Amino acid sequence: MRILEGKGVQKYFGGLAATADVDFHINQGEIVGLIGPNGAGKTTLFNLISGSIAPTSGTIMFKGENILGLKPHQICKRGLARTFQLVKLFGSMTVSQNILLACFFGKSGGVHKSDAQRESSRLLEFVGLSGTDGVIAKELTIANQKRLEVARALATKPELLLLDELMAGLNPTEVAQATELVLEIRKKGTTIFMIEHVMKAIMGVSDRIIALHYGKKISEGTPEEITTDKTVKEIYLGI
Amino acid sequence: MSSTNNPAPKWLFPLVLSFIIIILAAVIPRFLPPYTIISLNDIFMYIVLTVSWAVFSGPTRYISLASAAFFGIGIYVSAVLGNVLPFLAAIALGGLASFLLALLVGLSSLRLRGMYFTIFTFGLSELIRHSVLWWEVNITRTVGRLVVSVDNITVYYAMLTIVLLTLAMAYFIKNSKYGLALLAIGESEEATDHIGVNVNALKILAFAMSAVFMGAAGATMATRWTYIDPSIAFNPLFSFMPVLMAIFGGVHRIYGQIIGATALTLLADMLLTKFPYYYNLLYGIILVAVILFLPQGLAGLRERMSKWRKHVLVK
Numbered sequence: 001m002r003i004l005e006g007k008g009v010q011k012y013f014g015g016l017a018a019t020a021d022v023d024f025h026i027n028q029g030e031i032v033g034l035i036g037p038n039g040a041g042k043t044t045l046f047n048l049i050s051g052s053i054a055p056t057s058g059t060i061m062f063k064g065e066n067i068l069g070l071k072p073h074q075i076c077k078r079g080l081a082r083t084f085q086l087v088k089l090f091g092s093m094t095v096s097q098n099i100l101l102a103c104f105f106g107k108s109g110g111v112h113k114s115d116a117q118r119e120s121s122r123l124l125e126f127v128g129l130s131g132t133d134g135v136i137a138k139e140l141t142i143a144n145q146k147r148l149e150v151a152r153a154l155a156t157k158p159e160l161l162l163l164d165e166l167m168a169g170l171n172p173t174e175v176a177q178a179t180e181l182v183l184e185i186r187k188k189g190t191t192i193f194m195i196e197h198v199m200k201a202i203m204g205v206s207d208r209i210i211a212l213h214y215g216k217k218i219s220e221g222t223p224e225e226i227t228t229d230k231t232v233k234e235i236y237l238g239i
Numbered sequence: 240m241s242s243t244n245n246p247a248p249k250w251l252f253p254l255v256l257s258f259i260i261i262i263l264a265a266v267i268p269r270f271l272p273p274y275t276i277i278s279l280n281d282i283f284m285y286i287v288l289t290v291s292w293a294v295f296s297g298p299t300r301y302i303s304l305a306s307a308a309f310f311g312i313g314i315y316v317s318a319v320l321g322n323v324l325p326f327l328a329a330i331a332l333g334g335l336a337s338f339l340l341a342l343l344v345g346l347s348s349l350r351l352r353g354m355y356f357t358i359f360t361f362g363l364s365e366l367i368r369h370s371v372l373w374w375e376v377n378i379t380r381t382v383g384r385l386v387v388s389v390d391n392i393t394v395y396y397a398m399l400t401i402v403l404l405t406l407a408m409a410y411f412i413k414n415s416k417y418g419l420a421l422l423a424i425g426e427s428e429e430a431t432d433h434i435g436v437n438v439n440a441l442k443i444l445a446f447a448m449s450a451v452f453m454g455a456a457g458a459t460m461a462t463r464w465t466y467i468d469p470s471i472a473f474n475p476l477f478s479f480m481p482v483l484m485a486i487f488g489g490v491h492r493i494y495g496q497i498i499g500a501t502a503l504t505l506l507a508d509m510l511l512t513k514f515p516y517y518y519n520l521l522y523g524i525i526l527v528a529v530i531l532f533l534p535q536g537l538a539g540l541r542e543r544m545s546k547w548r549k550h551v552l553v554k
């Protein structure tokens with residue numbers, strides 16, 4: 001089943017087509033990678049899906065409903081969550097407050113405080129942050145801030161999770177842990193659409209990869225197909 | 240947020256404090272000279288303005304300078320309707336008018352951030368002041384009006400009630416999930432939106448709620464001045480003082496805001512009578528000193544002391 005499907009998605013910034021007529025789809029339970037050179041329009045596509053920015057034209061169907069033009073909080077309530085390329089935590093709040101808020105306002109909403117607290121410790125353990133409940137979020141290391149952002153997104157109970165460069169800035173051990181985490185999240189039933197520059201990581205976890213260049217989809221297929229694709233090789237892998 | 244080393248539950252302090260205030264405040268006026276009651280009313284007024292202001296501007300970091308507009312519209316409601324409506328009805332209507340005005344201000348300033356929001360709210364208050372003045376000069380052809388006067392003790396009890404309601408509202412908002420969401424808005428509006436918070440609705444509603452008791456206080460205090468005109472009712476000082484008082488006492492603590500409002504009102508009073516010539520100078524110096532040396536306000540002083548005590552005890 002297609003959980004997310006975009007048709008003719010376009011976004012112009014002035015004369016620049018950041019996303020030009022992109023068609024794509026994500027099947028339920030998949031891990032799909034989104035790659036492309038800097039400025040290819042990957043983050044812009046995520047921003048369109050999550051409601052951060054208004055589209056110029058096109059449709060994006062999430063679970064059979066067109067969500068293009070809805071506000072981020074409306075899209076979140078329908079079961080779609082995301083992280084940001086540059087982490088956007090509630091920096092001066094504690095780790096657990098960051099997650100509690102997402103429990104209170106996320107998809108299920110109206111969660112009772114004690115349930116939210118239980119859920120928060122469960123999620124912290126899940127992403128490998130147990131015991132940091134009372135820590136001020138901005139005092140975490142970058143790797144841990146990224147984990148917290150994932151936990152906060154999961155606290156909204158998403159069916160589809162968008163990860164924007166989760167691995168950027170992490171050391172090899174942390175990349176391995178993040179890869180593990182992505183697989184665990186999918187195992188729990190959440191579909192994943194992820195932007196990544198770390199080739200080894202994205203080739204390893206993705207069922208399917210979409211490659212963008214200058215706002216256009218230049219290729220799509222399994223990791224093997226992508227690595228052997230001539231255009232992708234030329235433009236992106238630089239071989 | 241609340242320090243984890245504090246063993247007292249966080250509701251204890253506000254509970255005890257409001258209890259003491261209620262008891263003391265309820266019996267005190269019989270024993271006090273009128274002058275003191277008047278000055279207590281001033282303190283109450285500034286507590287309402289400061290705590291109300293901080294309900295929205297404290298957590299969200301949207302510095303509003305529209306308090307004078309909300310306070311002033313309450314004053315005008317009371318001045319215009321005071322002789323046809325009972326005192327209580329005028330107060331309630333003042334609060335309602337202020338709420339509606341804040342809804343409008345909130346709706347029209349949604350896209351403004353930081354400095355632009357601050358300047359917009361200030362400009363809007365000034366616009367309202369000048370519009371009322373223009374109206375009086377050109378349409379009604381009488382500038383200013385007389386307000387039905389109400390005795391000090393009644394004003395005192397009305398203000399006391401409004402103070403308690405303001406504190407209750409501030410406390411409940413601060414400790415609810417909406418209070419947490421307002422804090423989150425101050426950190427990252429985009430992230431707050433993305434975890435399911437209807438940011439615009441929450442901002443506007445919190446802003447409007449914060450105006451209710453400013454308007455009610457205006458409607459009440461109007462009866463004390465007997466004569467009002469636009470420059471009295473919409474005096475920009477009513478916009479600036481709450482900001483200063485909240486910063487002076489500590490923006491993120493309700494008790495800090497109360498202390499700030501009380502201390503600065505008393506200070507102004509004292510300086511004005513003791514040093515009528517250097518009043519502004521001294522006032523300014525003290526303000527600057529506190530903000531420089533206690534960036535968290537007077538409330539920060541207490542936290543510093545307890546940190547320092549622990550430090551010494553450990554050694």
Ligand SMILES: Nc1ncnc2c1ncn2[C@@H]1O[C@H](COP(=O)(O)OP(=O)(O)OP(=O)(O)O)[C@@H](O)[C@H]1O
Nearest residue numbers: 013016018036037038039040041042043044045085
């Ligand atoms: N808000 C904006 N206003 C104007 N131009 C924008 C805006 N956001 C993105 N762009 C432009 O759109 C293009 C695509 O940007 P986008 O951030 O989507 O790229 P990306 O593929 O995520 O790149 P990176 O790998 O560097 O994160 C870039 O040329 C960028 O400068």
Ligand SMILES: [Mg+2]
Nearest residue numbers: 042043044085
């Ligand atoms: Mg990007």
